[in-house]
Amino acid sequence: MTRFVGLGGPAMVAPPCRELIDIARNLGAAHADAAAECDRSGEINTALLDDLRAAGYLSAVLPRPAGGGGHSLGEIVLAQAALAEYDASTALGVGMHLMVIGNEGWGTRWHPRRRERLFAYARQPGALFNVLATEPELGAPQRLERPATTLVPDGPDRWILSGRKSFATFAEELSHAVVYASVGDGSDDVCLVLLPMSAPGVSIERTWDTIGMRATASHDVIFDGTPVEGDNVVNRSSYRVLTKRPAMTPWFALPVAAVYLGIARAARNHAVEYARTRRPGRGARVADDPHVRELTGQMDAELMAAESTILVAASAAGLELLESPRFEAIEPIEAAAKLVVTSTAIRVVDAAMRIVGGAALRGGSPLERCYRDVRSGPVHHPNDGRAQAALAKHALDQLRTPVGIEGSRLFRVNA
Template sequence: MEPKTDRQADLVAQARQLAALFAVRAAEHDRAGSFPHDHFEAARRAGYTAAAVPEAYGGGGYGLDDVALAQIELAKGDGSTALGLAMHLMMCGTEGQARQWPEAARQRIFRAAVQDGALLNNAAAEANLGSPQGGGRPETTATPNGPGRWRVSGRKTYTTAAPVLTHFITYVAVEDGSGQVGRIAIHRDLPGVRVEETWDALGMRASGSHDVCFEDVLVTDEDFLTRSDPERQRERPAAWFAILVGATSLGVASAARDYAVRFARERRPIGAPGPVATVPHVREQVGRMDAALMAATALLMQTSEAWERDPDARPRLGPQVAASKRLATNTAVEVVEVAMRIVGGVAMHRSEPLERYFRDVRSGLINPPIEARALETIASAALDDPE
């Protein structure tokens, strides 16, 4: 899908340049499970990490539709890096629109993102809690430690881009008798913050989605970003998260599609009357890939454009957001599998990127909303909401 505005075209062009750079070492980082620090530094230098920070705070002021289109391009170069950047952009874009944090904290963190290249992500999931979308109370705690002071202790899992994050937006149980939960901005340099390199996974191996441990970390009231009842965690559609995960999945799948098409055009077995691209079955499969990608991308972009076009309608977009993410991630898996069938045995080689794409697209399936929760959101709008 082509950009619709000059500003969108500029961001997409920047993403394409970064993707070409990321692609050079993507396989190396995947094989070693190493973290691509150089990729994030390049994104910082290009200003891409400030894209979703509102213009009022010195950022690019790009909307969800702009960033989603750019993320599709970025993920063609390296899915792991694109996922890490998606999490940071999601944090900036979500808060830029929702404005849930205290103004002083928002100014401080956004200024750091723009001027210093600060990177942030949620530190929310836990081994026993799973995703906070389930409404549970985290085991990570914030305990009073004197007037206006708190002590944070606990362990978080799946903290994508942990090696380069400057701010962990940490989901905690507030242990002051209120029964509330909260989110606290914890800087990585505070004593007691430790990243434990636990990430050794099937896909997105270079995403650095490690555990983060908080051992009696001292924070103040000023570090609290939100406090609420646990049920309120599920009130707002998490559009930036869901859409950017979907966009990243589609970008990886598009890279697989491009590889398979290139292979079909160039591969001509000995004795064959023409290249693989002339085989009717292969042509059918290419059509299947492109049709699926067109449909999933169209719904994803339609949803992100609706989100930007009418802020008042956002609370009603939950089912469409869920459907967009679900279709994007399922389509990505389907497309990569079709690409592997077209290419054949070569697709299994570690020296070629298809097997990495095959593994990477599976990560979208376990990012929220997962299949069952997405379908429940859609069904609830049909069966439970007033007609």
């Protein structure tokens, strides 16, 4: 198959990154048939997940002093795109886990003792994390609205957690959850609670039934009077203060966008292989049709531009401290990258569908799954409207802050 290489090719990346990409690509390819079956059944591809864990992929962003691979955001973006070419659902679920560790490994938002506890959990066999923030009534807390899930006092340094979270990616495989909740002690505070999914009062309701990303098995998680020790309340702040902070972190926006870049690559590769080998009526190749050649050129140009955008955004984010006010300078870069990549991915998949034609619509076709999965891209935070609002905010309301690469540390380092 003629694969799209792009900026993740062997000549473009350092050996440690190449090794991580190879793990993602080789294991993804080995489990590709299972990925198709899991898409049909709506179950998690646990065999691939286990192999990724055994290969060290799930600890790739854990800092080296903590026993992990210490890979950068840019390296994770490339590896996630490679994995998503074969199994987008698994790439998305693993991406949520990497987000939790990456935020703390590189952003250091929690108290050091609690951060070390997270890293200790991450080193345990079977460790898998996710942030549970979305709720049935609230939806995704795009601006960190106060959730209905509550954490109420239950004696000295003890709490009770109650509520329901939806869109809990990989719910049945999670070892721990970071739960976004309102503090019910008369304050206006909100908090994050780190707790094992085996805790009393935690249950899963199998609600996941969607057209795309079916094998993420993102069921509802219910907390019914779940006891929480005080030290597991890992981050607490005033709701009013929280809403004034940047609404996204690069460790969520970019690895998620990379998944959709991988879906688009997979669709492109399938369409190109089809065009090169298909000869209707034993005549000319589909590849010789002028319109097909135009669509192919369009796909590759858009993929190269999207890949460049996400890697520049990852490089800029890697040079900024998330706790620093400088993060405001890269917020529009992250928003733009997520918007550009997910929008591009949809256009590329649609172009691939046009090249292949009616065969792409058959159930079980690789392109049919790409078509369904890629539609989820704009839904993830920041959605298109929020991304555009972040860009408009910097253009119209914060004129003193340079926008784009010039406003980030990347420009100053390389200038």
